[in-house]
Amino acid sequence: MAQHQLGLAARLEGDRVEALRLLVTALTTRHEVGDRLDLAISLDVVAALVAADDPAHAARLIGAADGLRARHRLAEPPDAQTLRAVTLPLLLDHQRDRAAGRAVSIEHIVEALQSSYGVVG
Incomplete structure (x- = not known):
């Protein structure tokens, strides 16, 4: 939770690189400890940060969060936690990517994010 909150603070300060890291x-x-609810929130927030530059990737992340919530019957948290209201309008042309994100394994999504942002799991 601390890393997530620090990432949000870095986002507010305009340090996108540190926020994403x-x-x-x-x-x-969150993935390693099996915290599915907060993992879905993390997927949504990372999607919000990458949506302007890479909406297809953001759509896949939103789809992965959607799939995780559906498979495990997780509640949709308030938008203030997920930033989905900011992200979804940018993704209207990327419904296929969102569907692809629902279908791909969470392990694959996490590994790809780790690789992209230099995070060791």
């Missing part, structure tokens, strides 16, 4: 580190930890 911290948020992906938090996401990795």
Whole structure:
């Protein structure tokens, strides 16, 4: 939780690189300990940070969060935690990517994020 909160603080300070590093580190930890609810939140937040530059990737992350919530019957947390309201309008043309994200394994998503942002799991 601390890494996630520090990532959000870095985002607010405008340090996107550090925000992504911290948020992906938090996401990795949440995956390792089996915290599915917070992992879905992390996927949503990372998607919000990458949506402007790579909406297809963001859509896959949102899809992965959707799939995780559906498979494990997780509640949708308030948008203030997920930033989905900021992200979803940017992804309207990427519904296939969102569907692909629902279908791919969470392990694959986490490994790809770790590789992209230099986080060791």
